[in-house]
Amino acid sequence: MTAFVLAFGGGAAVGSIQRYEAPAAPAQAALAGDAAAAFAPLPPAAAPEVGAPPAPSAPASVPARALAEARKAIEGTLARGQTLAEALSSHGVSAEPIFTIVREMSPAFDFRYSMPGDRFRVELGADGRVERFHYERSASERYELVRDGEVFSTRHHKPQILRRQARIAGVVRTSLHAAVEELGETPALAEDFAKIFAWDVDFSRGARRGDEFSILYERLYTVDEGGSESYARPGQILAARYTTGGEELSAVYFETARGHGAYYRPDGSPVERQFLKAPVEYSRISSSFTKARLHPILKIWRPHLGIDYAAPRGTPVWSVANGKVIFKGYQGGYGNLVKVRHASGYVSYYAHLSRFAPGLRVGQRVSQKQVLGQVGSTGLSTGPHLCFRLTKEGDFVNPATLHAAGGEPLPRALQARFKQHSGQLMAALDPRPLVVTNEAL
The missing domain is CATH 3.10.450.350 (Nuclear Transport Factor 2; Chain: A,)
Structure with a gap:
């Protein structure tokens, strides 16, 4: 150790x-892909200038180091329900390099099979063109796209993987x-x-x-070919x-x-619950659930039967629970609104959205934390925020005080094995110096 x-x-x-x-064991045919299918959901982005002359190539006297420093590197991770095109666009990558990546990578990988958690890194030259693209589906499967002049080459890496506990x-x-x-x-x-x-x-x-x-x-x-670990x-x-x-x-x-x-949990109850604590990453709660609030626009006192989460325009908004979309559209003061029906008679509301998630439709089943849209200020709104509401059998309830049921408990047949397994892992979490062995874990 x-x-x-x-x-x-x-x-x-x-x-x-x-x-x-501890000793560890190591953890293709290319998938034919349709570049247009992966590119289709791309949100609006600045289109490249048509007929614009190509950027002049760097003079031979410019040192290679200066050219390398002129490159712009962008990296990120795919979120649930997000395509590569959407992820790159959200990082400021324009349409032309995105299409280049999808087109040139298509012989090696079909981006329709992308998964949440996939990682990417793109290097753009001073002229905005793709120089190198790195895509990692897992630590054991990586793809690389490299430009050499006007020609691209793709590589598929599947290195040996070692797993160690820490x-x-x-x-x-x-x-x-x-x-x-x-x-x-x-x-x-x-x-x-x-x-x-x-x-x-x-x-x-x-x-x-x-x-x-x-x-x-x-x-x-x-582990590389020489046996070196990184x-x-x-x-x-x-x-x-x-x-x-x-x-x-x-x-x-x-x-x-x-x-x-x-x-x-150590007692065998599931950590997962029906509802998440919040439907968005926010900076502050601008309005809480209350029976009387002075409306900031109408200037009249009336109930505010939800929670307003202040967040930058474009921040992803996700479903707080598994369910089915029952409304998607513009509705009065709510502006752009999505409603999702959940189990046990609950319906959640996501209002004032700037846009809906690509492909989202009424009748679609969504999973917990699947992106439904983006924060906006449509409808009766004074600034970018999400108005989140929740009803139970048609009556509005306070999401902040909701105590929803958890997930499925462990089957009785697995409880003895879980108790032993849990005890070993919880002992390893003890902050005192560890004396357990790999075999014990």
């Missing part, structure tokens, strides 16, 4: 990484993301951690100073604990069938 301890001044935060060096633990000083990065990990691990407790903690409002966390997870390493990224979170305001939340990952798992 190799141990790393990271301490921060003033005793405000202490973190540690324990890495278990643990980090620390205290939040400014944000969860910052605390995780101080311990030497990527923001992706913080995002995955936040998703586990999204039903209990609204991390978009910011973690509290002094909150404590502990994460047991896999670290994925790639850290690729964090993998599956195996167990997690978060303490906030005196409340301790814990979760362990458990597979009920090979390849199919979910997070459960």
